[in-house]
Amino acid sequence: MTVRLYGALVALLLPSGFNDAFADELLSVYAEVDREARLRAGFAGALRALLGEIPGLVRIAIRERRTHRTLRARRVKPRLEDNMIDSFTQDATFAVRSLRRSLGFTIVAVGTLALGIGANTAIFSIVNSVLLSPLKLNDPDRLVAIGEQPRSQTTVSIGSTSPGSFFDWKASSATMELGSYNQGISRTLTGIGDPQQIVGTQITGDLMRILGVSPLMGRNLTLADENAGAPPVLVIGFDAWHRFFGDDRGVIGKTLTLNGVPRTIVGVMPAGFTFPGAPNDFWSPAQLDAAFRGNRDQYYLNVVGRLRSGATVAQAQAEMNAVMDRLTRDWPKYNQGNRIVIQSLRDTIVGSVQGGLLVMMGAVAFVLLITCANVGNLLVARAATRRREIAVRRALGAGTGRIARQLVTESILLALAGGIAGVLIGKWMLKLLLAGSATANLPRIEEIALDGRVLVFTFGVSVVVGLLFGCMPAWHLTRERFTDGLRDGARGSSGHQWTRNTLVVVEVALAMILLTGAGLLLRSFALMQRVDTGIKPEHVVTFSIQRRKPDPTFVPTLLERLRRIPAVQSVAITSNLPVAGRGIGAWFNRIDRPLPENVQPSGEAYRVVTPDYFATVGIPLKTGRMFDANDRREAPAIVVNQALVKKYYPNENPLGKPVYLGAPDNRLFDSAPIVGVVGDTRDAGLGSDPLPTVYIPIAVMRGWPFFTLVMRHSGDPAPIIASARRVVHDIDATIPITNVQTLEDVISTVSAPARWATTLLGAFAGVALVTAILGVFGLLSYMVTQRARELGIRIALGASSGGVQRLVLSRGLGLVTVGLVVGLAGAVVLTRFMQSMLYGVTPTDPLTFVGVSGLLVLAAASASLIPARRATRIDPITALRAE
Amino acid sequence: MTNPSPLSTQVFQILLSLVDHDLHGYAIIQDVAERTDDEVRLTASTLYAAVKRLLDQGLIDEVRSRSRDDDPRRRYYRLTPAGRRAARDEALRLERLAAMARAKRLLPTTR
Numbered sequence: 001m002t003v004r005l006y007g008a009l010v011a012l013l014l015p016s017g018f019n020d021a022f023a024d025e026l027l028s029v030y031a032e033v034d035r036e037a038r039l040r041a042g043f044a045g046a047l048r049a050l051l052g053e054i055p056g057l058v059r060i061a062i063r064e065r066r067t068h069r070t071l072r073a074r075r076v077k078p079r080l081e082d083n084m085i086d087s088f089t090q091d092a093t094f095a096v097r098s099l100r101r102s103l104g105f106t107i108v109a110v111g112t113l114a115l116g117i118g119a120n121t122a123i124f125s126i127v128n129s130v131l132l133s134p135l136k137l138n139d140p141d142r143l144v145a146i147g148e149q150p151r152s153q154t155t156v157s158i159g160s161t162s163p164g165s166f167f168d169w170k171a172s173s174a175t176m177e178l179g180s181y182n183q184g185i186s187r188t189l190t191g192i193g194d195p196q197q198i199v200g201t202q203i204t205g206d207l208m209r210i211l212g213v214s215p216l217m218g219r220n221l222t223l224a225d226e227n228a229g230a231p232p233v234l235v236i237g238f239d240a241w242h243r244f245f246g247d248d249r250g251v252i253g254k255t256l257t258l259n260g261v262p263r264t265i266v267g268v269m270p271a272g273f274t275f276p277g278a279p280n281d282f283w284s285p286a287q288l289d290a291a292f293r294g295n296r297d298q299y300y301l302n303v304v305g306r307l308r309s310g311a312t313v314a315q316a317q318a319e320m321n322a323v324m325d326r327l328t329r330d331w332p333k334y335n336q337g338n339r340i341v342i343q344s345l346r347d348t349i350v351g352s353v354q355g356g357l358l359v360m361m362g363a364v365a366f367v368l369l370i371t372c373a374n375v376g377n378l379l380v381a382r383a384a385t386r387r388r389e390i391a392v393r394r395a396l397g398a399g400t401g402r403i404a405r406q407l408v409t410e411s412i413l414l415a416l417a418g419g420i421a422g423v424l425i426g427k428w429m430l431k432l433l434l435a436g437s438a439t440a441n442l443p444r445i446e447e448i449a450l451d452g453r454v455l456v457f458t459f460g461v462s463v464v465v466g467l468l469f470g471c472m473p474a475w476h477l478t479r480e481r482f483t484d485g486l487r488d489g490a491r492g493s494s495g496h497q498w499t500r501n502t503l504v505v506v507e508v509a510l511a512m513i514l515l516t517g518a519g520l521l522l523r524s525f526a527l528m529q530r531v532d533t534g535i536k537p538e539h540v541v542t543f544s545i546q547r548r549k550p551d552p553t554f555v556p557t558l559l560e561r562l563r564r565i566p567a568v569q570s571v572a573i574t575s576n577l578p579v580a581g582r583g584i585g586a587w588f589n590r591i592d593r594p595l596p597e598n599v600q601p602s603g604e605a606y607r608v609v610t611p612d613y614f615a616t617v618g619i620p621l622k623t624g625r626m627f628d629a630n631d632r633r634e635a636p637a638i639v640v641n642q643a644l645v646k647k648y649y650p651n652e653n654p655l656g657k658p659v660y661l662g663a664p665d666n667r668l669f670d671s672a673p674i675v676g677v678v679g680d681t682r683d684a685g686l687g688s689d690p691l692p693t694v695y696i697p698i699a700v701m702r703g704w705p706f707f708t709l710v711m712r713h714s715g716d717p718a719p720i721i722a723s724a725r726r727v728v729h730d731i732d733a734t735i736p737i738t739n740v741q742t743l744e745d746v747i748s749t750v751s752a753p754a755r756w757a758t759t760l761l762g763a764f765a766g767v768a769l770v771t772a773i774l775g776v777f778g779l780l781s782y783m784v785t786q787r788a789r790e791l792g793i794r795i796a797l798g799a800s801s802g803g804v805q806r807l808v809l810s811r812g813l814g815l816v817t818v819g820l821v822v823g824l825a826g827a828v829v830l831t832r833f834m835q836s837m838l839y840g841v842t843p844t845d846p847l848t849f850v851g852v853s854g855l856l857v858l859a860a861a862s863a864s865l866i867p868a869r870r871a872t873r874i875d876p877i878t879a880l881r882a883e
Numbered sequence: 884m885t886n887p888s889p890l891s892t893q894v895f896q897i898l899l900s901l902v903d904h905d906l907h908g909y910a911i912i913q914d915v916a917e918r919t920d921d922e923v924r925l926t927a928s929t930l931y932a933a934v935k936r937l938l939d940q941g942l943i944d945e946v947r948s949r950s951r952d953d954d955p956r957r958r959y960y961r962l963t964p965a966g967r968r969a970a971r972d973e974a975l976r977l978e979r980l981a982a983m984a985r986a987k988r989l990l991p992t993t994r
Contacts (some may be wrong), residue, residue, distance in 0.1 A: 006927075022931050025958055029908040030927040049926070055930025063932065 002046045003027070003034050006053060007469070012408065013061045051456060060554050063255060095410040106414070113418025113465065114425050115767065116371030119364045121426025121450065121458045122433060128161055128457070129448040130350055136447065137274060139306075140213025144176065144313060145348035146303040146320065148338045154333075156341045158348045162334070163288055164296035165206070165327065166303055169340070170205055172323045173190045175316040176305035179207030182286065183276050183302065186706075187258040188546050188736055192244050192735035195736040196259075197546065200234075200282035201275075208235075208283070210306045210491075210523025211275060218252040218267030225266075225285040233285065234258075235267040237274060240281035256282070259546075276302070276349070277818025296334040297587065297663035299603070304345060317342050332598035333680045349443050355836050356757060362830070363514055363764045368465065370510045370771050373503045376469035376778065379411060380500055380783055383473035404474040411470025412463060419462030425449065426458070435762075453599045472499055500782075504775045505819040511765070512823025512856055513830055518765035519848040520831060520841055521758040524687075527840035528754060534681035534690065535578050537743035541717045542577060544708045544739040555698065555707075559732060562711060565723040569669055569712045572613035573698055576604075578707055580680040580746050582691055583607060590648060591658040591671055604644065605683065605841060606661060606668075606694040608701045614639075614678055616712045617743065624676030631697040636672035643680050644692035661694060686751055687839035710743070715743055757837055769856070772819075773863045780812045780867035791871050801872035808871045812864030813857070820853055890973045894933050897940065898925050898962065898970035903958040905946050908934070934960065942966035 007027055010019065030053070037049035074257045099106045134140045147158035148165065161169075161180075170178040184201040189198045208220040215235060225233055234256065236244075244585075245251045255262040263284065275282040292298075307316060320340040328335045342349075384392075390403060427450055434448060555573065562571045576583030584796045585603040597599055611627035615617075622642060638659065645654050654674045661668040680690030721740055728735055741749075784791065791804060831843040841848065887936040890898070893915075900906055912925045925933075937943040943966050946959040962970070971990045 018935065022935060025908060026927055026931045028931065028957065029912070032909040033912065033927050053926045053928045056926045056930075057933055060928060060932040060935070064935070 002050045005030050006030050006034075006050055009053075009057060012405065013057050018064045022652055045351065051460065062188045079433045080347075086381055090143070091406050091409040092413065094406060095413050098410060102382070107390060109378055109414050110417045110421060112371050112375055112771070113415060116364075116368040117348070117419050117422025117458060117465070118425030118429055118460060119207060119764065119767075120368050120461060121422055121454060122429035123357075123360050123364045124457050125430050125450045125454045126433070126442070126448055127357050128451070128454055130153055130189070130444050131354060131357060133447065134452075134549045135346055135349070135444075137275065140346065141344070142307045143211070143345040144305045144307065144316065144342050145345050145780050146176075146178070146305050146340060146342050148335075148340050151337055152841055156343055158302075158341060158343055160299045162296045162298050162301050163292055163301060164294045164331075165334075166204070167293055168327060169303065169320065169323060172326075173305070173316070173319060174308075175311035175319050176307055177206075177210050178272075178303055178305045179203065179210040180301040180303045181276060182394070183280075183298050186546065187282075188734070189244075189258055190257065190260070190734055191257045195734045197544075197736050198281040199241070199279055200284060201280055202284055202286040204288065204301060205285045207304065210304060212306070213269065213275070214463070215267035215272040215275055221285050223356055226287060228287045228289045230285070230287060232261055232263040232287075233266045234263045235269060235283045236265055237269050237281050237283075238271040239279070241268045251691055258282075258284075258437040272446065272452050274446060277443060285495045295666075296331060297666055302397060313342055313344070322416070329359075333600060336598050338599050338600070339359075341542070344840060353442060356753075358669055359834055359837065360757070360760060361876055362833075363761055365519060366510045367764050367767055368461070368515050369691045370507050370768050372465050372469050372649065373507045373510075374771050374775050375414070376387060376472050377468055377500055377503045377507075377778065380475045380503070381778065407474040408467065408470040411473075412466035415462045415466030415470075416459075418465075419458055419610025422462070423450070423455065426454075458820045472503075479648070497783075500779055501815060504772075504779050504815050505822065507772040507775045508767075508816050508856070508860070509823035509826060512820055512852065513766040513770035513826045514761070514768040514829060515852045515856060516823075516827035516835060516849060518758070518761040518789065519852045520834060520838055520843065520845060521754075521761050523841045523845065523848055524820070524837070524839040525751075525754050525758045528686045528751060531682060531686050533579050533747060534619060534679050537579075538710050538716075539714060539745035540617060540710055541720055541724075542708055542739070542741060542743060542746070543721070543737050544706070545708055545725065545735050552702075554731070555610070558709075558728070561727045561731070562709070562724060565711075565713075565720060565727070567713050567715050568720060569713070569714065570612045570616045571709065571711045573608075573610045573618040573707050574613050574617075575608040576683075577706070577710070577743070578617055578619070579686070579750055580683070582684050585660040586668055587663060588644075588648070588692070588694065589660050589662075590666075591660060604692045604694055606696055608696050608698050610698050611710070613710070616710045618712075619681060620679045622677045622679060626676055626678075627695075631675075632699045633669070633702055636669045636700040637675040637697070639676040639678055639695040640674055640691065641678050641680050641693045641695075643690040644694065645677055647686035647692045659694075661696075668696065672696075672700070687748075687754070708739070754837075754839075769859060772856075773819060773859050776816060776860050777863040777867065780808055780864055780869070782810060783811065784867045784871045788874055791874050792876040793876060795872075796876035796880070804872045804874075805868040808868035809861070809864050812860060812868075816857060816860040820856060823856075824849065824853070887964065889976060890969065892923060893925060893929060894937065895970065895973050897925075897930070897933055897937070898921055898966055898973075898988075901943060901962045902967070902970065905961045907957045907959050911960070940965075942969050 008025060010023055014023070033049055034046050037045035039045075041048070110241070137141070137143060145158045146161075146169065148156060148161050149159060160182075166178070166180050181204070184195050184199055185202055186199050191194050203221060204226060204228075206221075206223045206428055210223070214220065216238065218235070221233070221235055224230060236251075236256065241247065241251060244253070244256070252266060254265050256265055259264070270284070309311070317340075318341060324335065324338065324340045328338075347354075393403060394400075430448070430450060434445065559573070562568065582605045582778070585605045587601040588604040589595070589601050609627070611629065611631070614621065614626055624639070627637065627639060640654065648654070649657065654677060656673050656675075658671045658673050660671050678695070682688065682690055683693065684691050698711050711720060711724065725737055728737055791807075794804060794807075795801075827849070828844055833875070835843055895916045897911055898918065899918070900911045906914060908927070908930060912927070912930060915923050915925055934943070937960075938945065941963055943960045944963050946961050981990065
């Protein structure tokens with residue numbers, strides 16, 4: 001296909017003088033280039049080879065035209081037209097003139113194309129940066145992510161592991177070098193302006209060298225920095241350097257005080273390096289002591305490996321399988337039933353968004369196809385009105401090829417104009433897309449840009465689009481006998497009609513597919529919004545603080561003073577907000593029914609809270625009691641949610657049953673009875689089932705450093721927040737306040753990606769619907785005009801206006817029905833790729849399919865009504881006289 | 884005689900390929916890629932843009948395919964005496980430039 005495309009480009013772009021001499025040979029050489037590129041890199045290679053040819057072709061096109069008069073190759077048979085005029089320049093000039101003459105048509109066509117191409121440019125920019133570009137690390141194809149997961153889980157999802165496992169893997173691997181990180185650690189920075197929270201990454205196992213990145217200044221972190229007792233150092237990010245030190249080049253050796261500990265800056269990373277994700281202000285070595293290096297129940301290290309030269313992922317996987325077999329023998333309690341999984345680092349980073357992005361890319365491609373069909377339709381209609389002009393040119397001696405080339409030049413010019421406008425629109429759309437909070441969680445978002453590759457893509461799309469719809473009228477015109485066109489009053493040939501009908505059917509079918517996709521997302525979204533979150537988020541504000549030194553009076557003082565703020569009803573502390581994620585977890589152990597020695601308990605989420613937490617966020621008590629002031633470290637008690645009861649105590653009364661959390665030798669508390677059961681909250685996302693959750697009083701977990709405060713109030717949140725800030729500042733001016741928001745904001749942020757997908761696909765579907773309907777409308781209007789004489793005769797012979805209307809309507813609805821059926825079939829095939837984006841509906845949800853079909857038919861019917869009405873108003877006398 | 888203007892890398896490489904044997908189009912691409920370790924990769928279009936000019940300037944000549952079983956569309960190209968001279972002039976020019984760089988100790992003076 002690429003060879004044929006190249007042939008078309010050669011025929012189209014290069015002057016015939018050159019082609020007569022070289023085209024055959026050029027094509028045979030290109031065929032070999034293409035074959036080799038395919039052998040090397042498949043279809044992508046062939047495409048790259050084709051793109052690589054473009055500069056050369058353009059160079060020949062320009063140079064040969066410039067010099068063709070002065071010097072001609074010896075084998076050229078001179079052609080009359082070539083000698084008289086430079087046909088390409090003439091084509092272009094003529095096309096511009098002809099497009100300018102019908103300005104309305106040109107504006108509509110270029111505008112439609114610009115929208116379609118612009119949307120494609122914007123989405124492709126995201127796809128290009130997130131999915132297609134290699135990670136900005138040294139030789140990223142050899143980097144893998146390694147994690148462990150239950151054997152029963154069939155889909156690979158790379159999670160974290162414990163230090164003990166990590167060091168075992170690292171020591172046993174001959175195929176990979178392993179390093180690990182713990183991302184998103186939050187530290188209080190003091191000494192530079194107001195105290196503030198900054199986020200960084202802790203690394204273990206010489207990670208920086210494994211990633212293969214070099215610092216902009218200073219040195220990288222090394223294994224020596226990781227020894228317990230080594231001086232505290234860190235490497236800062238480019239942005240942090242800019243923010244805190246104003247690009248001071250003497251920053252190496254200065255200190256940054258994090259959580260009260262001064263750390264020496266030994267390096268600054270280059271701009272754009274934010275591994276494993278933005279924002280990331282610093283990388284510090286994790287200085288694990290010997291005991292913690294052997295820990296096997298704290299799952300928090302994310303492992304990255306670099307394949308040694310010659311090693312493959314399969315070899316690494318085989319090696320890790322053997323390692324796991326050994327670890328299962330040595331540490332059955334921790335490893336029984338688990339397996340080690342390896343995946344390319346790229347897939348691990350972008351895997352979660354790949355499906356959604358590709359669906360969006362498919363959707364915009366459909367929008368573009370509809371746009372093409374519509375502009376093609378316009379062009380066919382326009383060509384019909386130009387039949388006389390063309391016929392005259394032919395009669396004067398213009399060859400078929402010459403006229404076809406003229407028409408294709410015209411449509412390529414249209415498409416290029418659309419492409420240029422499309423880049424501008426795409427740039428604007430991209431900005432819009434990235435501004436929303438919905439894209440904030442997109443991996444690699446900092447890399448997204450409209451770069452050269454996107455421009456090449458847009459240019460390529462424009463040319464292909466131009467060829468696609470430009471060939472349609474050209475094909476028709478050149479097939480006609482030219483005497484037809486010279487005759488007065490000739491109607492469009494049946495060939496035209498057939499093409500136009502097909503185009504409208506295609507438009508309707510594509511619009512149907514997009515509408516179905518959007519409909520499904522909309523239903524999911526609506527269902528998700530109706531999900532009971534399990535909390536009462538109205539009138540609750542929240543903010544986070546981080547305590548630097550343990551101070552037993554801090555919590556009671558803070559709560560007491562916050563409670564005294566007017567209009568505040570209750571105040572509580574939690575380790576993690578509800579609905580905003582699973583948070584931390586630990587092994588859940590029933591003391592009254594211990595598991596067999598070699599069975600690993602499952603980890604369950606836990607939240608550390610103060611007694612008023614449930615009342616403040618509105619979680620209802622189901623049985624038992626809430627916490628009170630008597631639940632202390634000496635006499636711990638826990639509250640669990642209904643999901644946990646369902647999993648562990650399906651037919652029992654959980655109240656009073658003793659449990660502990662953590663590993664046998666590393667317990668969060670020795671033993672605590674369940675004293676209450678509360679309602680479930682959707683912590684893993686609105687579309688996911690509630691997670692089993694344990695609530696532990698903060699008094700049991702002394703020294704807990706993170707606080708998220710929740711305050712239920714009446715009235716306006718703004719003055720409450722201002723007072724809360726003052727209270728915290730009065731207690732300790734060095735404590736930064738972060739993440740100030742209402743609980744409703746939290747829920748809205750959680751559903752933002754779904755809202756984004758729904759809005760985007762909805763917008764695409766809307767454009768598709770309008771375009772398709774315009775297509776139907778245009779076709780019928782054209783038909784009424786063309787058949788005015790026949791309709792006039794029918795009316796003259798006594799056809800009722802209802803009959804005439806039916807004639808036009810049935811034609812329109814007939815086409816729509818065909819399109820609908822094709823579209824439904826396409827939707828059934830394609831919507832299953834959206835499975836992961838849906839909640840509560842199946843990809844073939846009948847209600848959505850019926851609803852969308854109804855919408856489409858209704859819209860098409862109302863669009864057909866106007867031309868149908870006009871048909872009844874045809875005056876038979878005028879219609880007949882016009883002949 | 885000195886060449887008035889330096890040759891482009893691609894043109895020079897094409898001429899170099901033809902110094903010791905006649906080659907057809909694709910063989911030129913392969914030869915150049917091989918000799919330069921893929922540093923200079925000609926596309927079909929750039930090759931023929933250059934071939935056309937070299938023919939026009941009389942630096943290369945065309946030879947019809949040599950054996951009967953070869954693809955009849957294939958044409959072989961041969962260096963003309965003028966082409967050989969142009970390539971040699973270019974090589975001398977490059978050598979003179981290298982000598983200047985060596986005199987300034989930009990390059991080590993081995994030899």
